[in-house]
Amino acid sequence: MSSPTTLPRRIHVTEVGLRDGLQNEPVVLTTEQKLSLARALMAAGVREFEVTSFVSPRAVPALADAADVVAALRAETTGLHLSALVPNVRGAERALQAGVDSVVLFVSASESHNAKNVNRRVVESLEGVEQITRLLEGTGVALRGAIATSFGCPFEGNVPVESVTEIARHFADLGATHLSLGDTTGMATPPLVTERVTRLRQAAPDLPLTLHFHNTRGIGLANVMQGLALGVDRYESSIGGLGGCPFAPGASGNIATEDLAYLLEEMGLDTGLDLEGLIGAAGVAGDLMGRPLLGQVSKAGARLALSACDTVPTARGGA
Amino acid sequence: MSSPTTLPRRIHVTEVGLRDGLQNEPVVLTTEQKLSLARALMAAGVREFEVTSFVSPRAVPALADAADVVAALRAETTGLHLSALVPNVRGAERALQAGVDSVVLFVSASESHNAKNVNRRVVESLEGVEQITRLLEGTGVALRGAIATSFGCPFEGNVPVESVTEIARHFADLGATHLSLGDTTGMATPPLVTERVTRLRQAAPDLPLTLHFHNTRGIGLANVMQGLALGVDRYESSIGGLGGCPFAPGASGNIATEDLAYLLEEMGLDTGLDLEGLIGAAGVAGDLMGRPLLGQVSKAGARLALSACDTVPTARGGA
Numbered sequence: 001m002s003s004p005t006t007l008p009r010r011i012h013v014t015e016v017g018l019r020d021g022l023q024n025e026p027v028v029l030t031t032e033q034k035l036s037l038a039r040a041l042m043a044a045g046v047r048e049f050e051v052t053s054f055v056s057p058r059a060v061p062a063l064a065d066a067a068d069v070v071a072a073l074r075a076e077t078t079g080l081h082l083s084a085l086v087p088n089v090r091g092a093e094r095a096l097q098a099g100v101d102s103v104v105l106f107v108s109a110s111e112s113h114n115a116k117n118v119n120r121r122v123v124e125s126l127e128g129v130e131q132i133t134r135l136l137e138g139t140g141v142a143l144r145g146a147i148a149t150s151f152g153c154p155f156e157g158n159v160p161v162e163s164v165t166e167i168a169r170h171f172a173d174l175g176a177t178h179l180s181l182g183d184t185t186g187m188a189t190p191p192l193v194t195e196r197v198t199r200l201r202q203a204a205p206d207l208p209l210t211l212h213f214h215n216t217r218g219i220g221l222a223n224v225m226q227g228l229a230l231g232v233d234r235y236e237s238s239i240g241g242l243g244g245c246p247f248a249p250g251a252s253g254n255i256a257t258e259d260l261a262y263l264l265e266e267m268g269l270d271t272g273l274d275l276e277g278l279i280g281a282a283g284v285a286g287d288l289m290g291r292p293l294l295g296q297v298s299k300a301g302a303r304l305a306l307s308a309c310d311t312v313p314t315a316r317g318g319a
Numbered sequence: 320m321s322s323p324t325t326l327p328r329r330i331h332v333t334e335v336g337l338r339d340g341l342q343n344e345p346v347v348l349t350t351e352q353k354l355s356l357a358r359a360l361m362a363a364g365v366r367e368f369e370v371t372s373f374v375s376p377r378a379v380p381a382l383a384d385a386a387d388v389v390a391a392l393r394a395e396t397t398g399l400h401l402s403a404l405v406p407n408v409r410g411a412e413r414a415l416q417a418g419v420d421s422v423v424l425f426v427s428a429s430e431s432h433n434a435k436n437v438n439r440r441v442v443e444s445l446e447g448v449e450q451i452t453r454l455l456e457g458t459g460v461a462l463r464g465a466i467a468t469s470f471g472c473p474f475e476g477n478v479p480v481e482s483v484t485e486i487a488r489h490f491a492d493l494g495a496t497h498l499s500l501g502d503t504t505g506m507a508t509p510p511l512v513t514e515r516v517t518r519l520r521q522a523a524p525d526l527p528l529t530l531h532f533h534n535t536r537g538i539g540l541a542n543v544m545q546g547l548a549l550g551v552d553r554y555e556s557s558i559g560g561l562g563g564c565p566f567a568p569g570a571s572g573n574i575a576t577e578d579l580a581y582l583l584e585e586m587g588l589d590t591g592l593d594l595e596g597l598i599g600a601a602g603v604a605g606d607l608m609g610r611p612l613l614g615q616v617s618k619a620g621a622r623l624a625l626s627a628c629d630t631v632p633t634a635r636g637g638a
Contacts, residue, residue, distance in 0.1 A: 154626040187622050189585035190544070217622065218540065218578035218615030219585075225509070225544040251619040259537035266508035266538075296537030300570040303506050303536065307473040 008233035010270045014210065015041055015257055016050040017285065018069070019085055021242025022062050023053060024253055027289050031065045035072055040284040041239060044277025046257075048081045049073075050104060050236065054091035070098040083144055087118055092132040095141075102142035102177070105129045107170075109163040110153035113184065117148065122163075126170050133174045145171030146180040146212070150196060152187025161196055165203035172204040179207045180236060183223070186216020186252070190226040197230045210234035213255050215241060215294070220255035221263055228267070235260060240282040240293030256295030258282050266303065275302050327552035329589045333367040333529065334360055334576055336604065337388070338404055340561025341381050342372060343572055346608050350384045354391055359603040360558060363596025365576075367400045368392075369423060369555065373410035389417040402463055406437055411451045414460075421461035424448045424490075425501070428482040429472035432503065436467065441482075445489050452493045464490030465499040465531070469515060471506025480514055484522035491523040498526045499555060502542070505535020505571070509545035516549045529553035532574050534560060534613070539574035540582055547586070554579060559601040559612030575614030577601050585622065594621050 018034055029037075038049065051073065057064035070082055083102040086092045095103050107125040108114035114122050129145075136143055150164050164181070171179055181196060193211070200209060211227045211234065213220040224235060238254035258278035264271050275297070282298040337353055348356075357368065370392065376383035389401055402421040405411045414422050426444040427433035433441050448464075455462055469483050483500070490498055500515060512530070519528060530546045530553070532539040543554060557573035577597040583590050594616070601617040 152622065157623045157625055186619060189582075189622070191586060215615060216619045217581055218575065219582045221538055222540040222544045222582055225541045229548075252615055256537065262536055263508075263538045263541055267510060296534060296571055300505060300535045303471065303508070304476045306476055307504075 006231070007228055007267070007269065008231055010233065011264050012048060012210075012234045013046075013257065013260060013264075013271055013273060014048040014050055014083070014234070014236045015046045015239060016212070016236045016254060017041075017238035017240070017242040017257065019050045019053050019063070020236075020254055021238040021240075021285075023060055024243040025062070025289060028062045029288055031068045031072065033288050034065070034069055037239070037281065037284050037288060038069075038073060040277070040281035042077060042080070044281050045271075045273040046281075047079060047272065049083070051082045051084055051100075053085035053087070054094045054098075055085065055087050056091075067094060067098040070095075070100055074099050085146075086132060088128060089131055089135065092135050096135065096139055100141060102144050103132070103136065104144045104146050104180070105132055105171075106146035106148055106182070107167050108148040108153070108184075109159045109167060110149045110156045112155035113149045113153045116155065122167070126167070129170065130174060142177045143171075143175060144178040144180065145174075145176040145207075146182055148182045148184045149187075150181035151183045151189070151192050152185070154185040154187075161199050164196060165199050168200050168204045168207065172207045176207060178210055178234070179204065180210040180212050180234075183211075183213045183220075186214035186220070188213055188223045189219065190223060193223050193226040194230060197227065197232060208234060210236055212236040215252040215255045218252075220252075221259060224255070224260060224263065228269075239278065240285040240289075240295045240298065242285055242289070242293065252294050256282070256293070256298075258295050259297050262297045262302070325550070326547055326586070326588065327550055329552065330583050331367060331529075331553045332365075332576065332579060332583075332590055332592060333369055333402070333553070333555045334365045334558060335369040335531070335555045335573060336360075336557035336559070336561040336576065338369045338372050338382070339555075339573055340557040340559075340604075342379055343562035344381070344608060347381045348607055350387045350391065352607050353384070353388055356558070356600065356603050356607060357388075357392060359596070359600035360576075361396060361399070363600050364590075364592045365600075366398060366591065368402070370401045370403055370419075372404035372406070373413045373417075374404065374406050375410075386413060386417040389414075389419055393418055404465075405451060407447060408450055408454065411454050415454065415458055419460060421463050421496070422451070422455065423463045423465050423499070424451055425465035425467055426486050427467040427472070427503075428478045428486060429468045429475045431474035432468045432472045435474070441486070445486070448489065449493060461496045462490075462494060463497040463499065464493075464495040464526075465501055467501040467503045468506075469500040470502045470508070470511050471504070473504040473506075480518050483515060484518050487519050487523045487526065491526045495526060497529055497553070498523065499529040499531050499553075502530075502532045502539075505533035505539070507532055507542045508538065509542060512542050512545040513549060516546065516551060527553060529555055531555040534571040534574045537571075539571075540578060543574070543579060543582065547588075558597065559604040559608075559614045559617065561604055561608070561612065571613050575601070575612070575617075577614050578616050581616045581621070
């Protein structure tokens, strides 16, 4: 598996449902609906949100209210860390004006995905990152780097680890405070997690890593297990697994926050999250989407949510 | 996580969809339909089946054709290992007559579940196991022990590890060749896997362990990761995740064979299984059930099943 490591005791979970989730859902929520979901998540202890994307409202109408969402959360709660995706200078200006704590700048590790995603070559995206970084100077707003297709590209297949480490070094040079490895279409595997985490720690030793897994092929939490074994203490997930995979109809997107929190809690790790509260928030998300979501623990209940003997059939003879 | 272990290289996966899966599905298949699913699985390299249960046809009409299924598979294929669940002496006699390779005898580690399942106290079930064992003498048919609710009971909650080790010792004394730990309602967690595997190896060092996880709370494959880290090389799973959880409507049952095989293959472990074949078999299972099943890799395709750039929307600006 990996060299033995002491498990991190405190795990940071960033909720990305309002951004990565909603961006890939067919249903468009009103600002008030988004806030109702955010409130349910805050009631469950969520404090770190990737809350929206300052992307062109024409490209992603679901997130056209980015500034309103940030302003409303700022007005009603303190102690949150609100980050937002920013694809270009215009988006960065809007994000700064809205009052986010950090901006997430992303580059794909594969040319085809970057072209498909933002119509640019990777080197052009990196130049864009540099431009935006200059805007941040003196604002106190942190730069978080994100690398899409870090574990594989749906168009190109395997992605060389060097493509990932090179982008990571750019982010480190530009003063990023965090780096998130995006498993955009669920191509991460435990050996790839080990390889990429190990190499990134060599390439950018001062940049804390966040792992952002999708459950597209069912092994999202197996990859979290590998990340934990390597000592990685930051993960991103989406309540109810909100957000499908645009490349595979019916397939899962993000790992579900409540399932992740259940795993971490059962492993004795501190997340600051409340499972029952997250199950409630997953219910809110499912109601808003009008469909059953893909998280599991929300359907079965917490581990010790006991059944009454008289609610199940007798003498099935199963095992 | 656990003390470092060399990963086992060869993993044995027993397919339980035809038994544990079908026993918990509302749709009743004909014998010919079951055989079509078995054939799809054999085409994918499956050789070890828990193929049916010789339970009372009145209690479980879906498995009333137990003898026919065994006879048909025996007639058309060699090189299979066919095991069958057997709840009592009558079932054992039928199983022996049908020509199984091994019988699976099960006892719950919790009194409430055992009572609910077979209307007996645990000690009575153990006496039944002894009776059946005598029937097997000289037949060449192997005894496999299975312990239901090994990681928790839906009625009682936590199950003391001693309840599990005590039953294991009984099975060992009776000459069992294998012991399967059933995670009946998905209450296993990585720390419990470590505790139970470690203690069972002390209590019954000569009894090879099989882990039978359910994905009820989404962490089935995380538990497999823990099992692998401990060097456990035998797992049970069900194609498409067939078989729900009778205690939690809508919740998953068994881990899906194709997702398990995908994880193991990506970890470089040898299973003898062919992923594309398993995805095909999951399709057969879904067609037979008339509903989408819960496995994931069957929806997204294998890791390097690439998308064409022109099938997805452009410039979403996501990451």
